[in-house]
Amino acid sequence: MILSGRPPRGRTLQALVIAVTLALALAPFLFPGVKPLNVAAKVCVYALLGASYDLLLGYAGMVSFAHVMFFGVGSYGVGLALYGLGPSWGAVALGLAAGLAVSTLLALAIGLFSLRVQAIFFTMVTLAVSYAFNVLASQLDWLTGGEDGRSFRVPEILQPGFRLIDREAFGVALGGRQVSYYLVLVGCVVVFLALLRIVNSPFGRVLEAIRENPFRAEALGYRIVFHRTLATCLAAAGATFAGALNALWLRYVGPDTALAGSIQIATLVVVVIGGMGTLYGAILGAALFVVAQNYLQTLLGAVSTAAGDAGLPLLPGLFHPDRWLLWLGLLFILAVYFAPAGLVGALSREDDTTP
């Protein structure tokens, strides 16, 4: 295949990746309604966010805490451009371009500054820089709207009131939300495919070599500081795209949707439960995580009520919907324990050849 030298291994895995992709492609028709479409869009965004993080974590073996910052740069780039310039595609393009430029420069600075020293220093610098960025974003009230963030209008075709066609298609009214969803989906697919191509390029293989054995990679003539820095920039660009698409979908940008530490943790969880170093893992991980995040509470609520009705002690409290994070954490620990290589690793364990 032109895109990848390594298609996903194993039938179950291929079937799962195809099933999730198809479900996302047909989401507006399969799961009509406001909440399901929100969930589907979030799966797309997290799949891309996870895939771009995987380029760093799984391929280059680098731990970054600044990934959500680059996501935020994309979100704020598009959000503030639309807020300031009004709802036009020009503003979207400008915001995205500005976001990409800022992200790349930040990534370049972080990489060149920290990677000359040691990989652990890189991790600490990403933490420090993203913290500083968060403070800056909430302090620059006049620009970012501070803690309240900014709500903005999107180009007309993306607005909820917009009608694409008057009739319904397959029983679904096609309006601005559906168009927005497909913009998010297509955007994520295109950037995901670009990432897929990158990890399977000669450069991508060098990243894996550096992860496996930096000492040997240097002995072959690879200057690993530059490779790691380039990987940081590319991953940052991927996260910026994800952030921009997310802002367009939400029509809002603020610290809690663009910069929250919980997004960074969610990204890590997506990549780890999906399987590091595979890229496809991010699709499965995102689907699992976002669906769990959104429906675990409903499920727990049902269990809790049922337990309460049955007069069981303790259980209603344990399964209270507010405890969903506890259960998610538990599921995460179990997943890491029983499938350390993630879903992809667990499903493709068929031979002793390459991953």
Place this chain on the structure above:
Amino acid sequence: MTPSLETRDLAIRFGGHVAVDAISCAFRPGELTAIVGPNGAGKTTYFNLMSGQLRATSGVVLLHGVDVTTLGAPQRARLGLGRAFQLTNLFPALSVLENVRLATQAQAGVHYELTRPWPLRRALIERAYAALEAVGLEGKRERRAAALSHGDQRKLEVAMMIALEPSVFMFDEPTAGMSVDEVPVILDLIARLKRDASKTILLVEHKMDVVRSLADRIVVLHHGRLAADGDPATVIASPIVQEAYLGVRRGTAA
């Protein structure tokens, strides 16, 4: 003819211990130099200083007449220095083919190629096949490097250096730990490389019969110092080797 690799008063100390002590030596194209010496003599450390894995405390390293003392391993590799390591040093999770392909890729200077996927890089893949064939690993291309036997890992280690097509080859005990029937593949390969008069070969080797059959010159290290240097017959016969080297190692004449 300018030496392809040369050291002048090269030294490194680890704390109080001088592991390589003011070694001046030059290696020329068309010459296979065996470097011998007891365990801990400083052979690997000397190699590391020349190929850039370690930085010298004092002294100079010249590669093709260029002072590379302050350059790192990647730059020296790009200038034509190839290294096979004593302790096998691979990319364990990658396939055998990918290990070698990383070397052909480096050789071709394909460092930051993002968009052209591997299947379109036939030439690099073909060269990787050739390197694997040279060490007899062509049947195990798709195996993970970590899953290979010790002997096969040693062969892969050598194949990666061959694929790099360096002008200076540095073998650090290439046959160590190999079973008897695996050794000839590597020795034949070195003998073949030797026929190319433009190549400089350095070989650290404990087995004296191997040294005798391949070396044009023997350099003896002892306690980090250059203890003897000359043609094989003279060096082997010299008292310092008889005593300091052959005397302490068991089974060296085997």
